[in-house]
Amino acid sequence: MRSRRNKAGSIGGALAAGLLAALLAAPPAAAQETPAPVLNAGNRLLQFDWPAIKIGTGEYEEGPTGVTVFHFDRRSLAAVDVRGGGPGTVNTDYLRLGYDAPELDTVVFAGGSWYGLEATTAVASALKEDGIRGGHWDNIALSVGAIIYDLGGRRLNELVPDKRLAQAAFRAAKPGVFPLGAQGAGRLAVTGSLFGCNAYSGQGGAFRQIGPVKVAAFVVVNALGVVTTRDGKVAACYGDEGWPKDLTTAALLAGYPASRKPGWTGAPNADAPARNTTVSLVVTNQKLKPAELQRLAIQVHSSMGRALQPFATEFDGDVLYAVSTGELEDEAAMLPTVDLGVIGGEAMWDAILASVPDQPKPATPAAKPVLPADKLAALAGDYVFSPFVTVKVTAEGDALYAQATGARAAFAIGREERTELKPVSATDFMVPGRYPLTLRFDGSGRLVLNPGHWEQAGTRQGD
Template identity: 60%
Template structure:
């Protein structure tokens, strides 16, 4: 209910004293915004920079850290030729039909990758309209801005809200694009990607890139890795995975694949979570290529990705790969032909897949902790709202702290409509044991931060638990 001006003024006046006084209930925090109007774009931030010399290729990233979710924009100084290869069973793309026509013309200005599932598709058209608004393109039929785009699914149980990359974020990322700088890891469209749901790994992934120059020839590859399958090192070991307790030590992808379907069952693994995943990728070369060569490049590199992701391009993936030629240098016989370019790019793409994997959150270590005064535990009690569909209720009973998720889904290891004990692991920190990390941080007054760190989810205190 809306509060009166006097009530609001008294709350603001008394808030510092109430927060500072031990034993007092926390002051109600504002309700999380249901719209995205107050979100602030974070531009060209996060991950580890990959730098290379290519003035024509500019890259910008943007994120809403509240999600977290983001967008990555690749733009070119002039129109380029492009082809597309779609392998996954659940793609969501923009302008792929135009790229499939195989015209020997340069029609495209940008490639846009984003989170937010189908809602993130507006980022692609937003970049196109920014190109027009900024005067780079016009309304003439031969100057229409055309952007290619694809999205990944970054909702489900990986986060507790449904913030998505929108027009404002995409245009900010495009306008801040820099030549020859790409951010590997949890940045841009890869801000909240995950991998390995097929085997229950539920590991964090991200976006990855790799670059190679041979004489004047330049090849760059980029991927936003959000696959249903697992990311695999070149030695066959899993690059990232929260292993099931029943798995053999030093497990490899061959162990998992050779033991299907048993390797997905209880005692091997307990697959859970959304079956909507996607890996979206881009190959850029500066050598002139005709439409047939460019299409074959897209197919060849996309096929190669099944080595670094297993299984790849399932019914639950929306995998799409774009191949772009900037046409800056002529193809010279006897130097590097299109098939060799495809082989080099394929090897680079495996590097890009591996470069996408960031350091994983560690599982909390449950050890004996000093007893916490009941008064302090009671101060953590309350309802913490993460979104319109997830609230975590925290309560104290007999000197112990408990949590329960309400709404439409559970909150990581905190079950839906069931109470679970929260075990202390540090000052103001509690954990729920399980296969995946679940840490609750009460150290910021008025908030509950779940899994503090790079992929944190923040709930705001609504009211005391009676």
């Protein structure tokens, strides 16, 4: 998904290029140094028996951001269905021509918005560099891909998946293992922004086998809408004060547009429209004709509107690739294509649910000051997170304050005025609110915001 508009208005290509140039030219801060790829990370795994599909993930923890690569051991037939109003893709026009020759090598999903499209062509280059493909007209690598938007206010830097990360993920790919949750291309995905939920999301997968027929669904969920469970509840959301406890998607939609605004209490709105970003892949081993594979893509993509609500909005970039590896050629063992679509749709809903990681638990502020004034004063300084974000920490008596002094805010720490930091422990402080912010001073001149899987680290100037 790309972000076409935000509170600051549209960002044109020239401005985006200028920001990227500034990022590359700026002196390296802690979060801007050349990052090291982290490959195939994650403890929650989908494991399945299908040697024809190899999967590799790569992440830059300093972003965080990442890439997910699907490599097929034989050239496969592919189709694509694009729904969102802000897609970012590679080689979809070629797939739409509907040739019946299997030519696909890889599918690549990445963060980084349009900048992340480099990952797709990088994998094609790796296929050539590794001698798997070459330069003859009938041996050109075909890599297709799609991206999600994981920049902007959700992190304090502009690191993006690049050639180095994508090729490392491709070369680390292995069969039968797919990391679930906030890993790979879903490393900094979020859902529910339309309603202010801003819940952490990720990538999910599911596998089905009926006799010899295999169907797998993979998805990176970065939707404007909310993930909906099979009983109609919102899977993850940072709800506003006064929201119903057992929040349902139906209630959010019925209350729209009031449910987008502070102070909504769950009351329905008579004039609410119902309408969502997600990049996904459905794979079957059953040999299909191009028209059948296209219909599978359409059927499964349409079914995703049950799990993501709203779906395919103007601000989403929903793209689904459908792939037939063609391993199963025995017509007597095949399933009707309608059945394949139903099975694929159910697997995709399970994959979407599997994408939701455990949400971080907010810290609890202490009832009284934890550190004496001299210890608080030792924490003061300017902490640089990126060329765009610096946080100035000051101490007054037994209170600690923070203010963003760079070009951008740092989550709940704004630029206009100081924010008081509530003590939690000798190292941790917090800013309460709908999106609670935890700050950790690690004793080595580093300030870590939201320590844990989604942390952002800054270094104090002069240390």
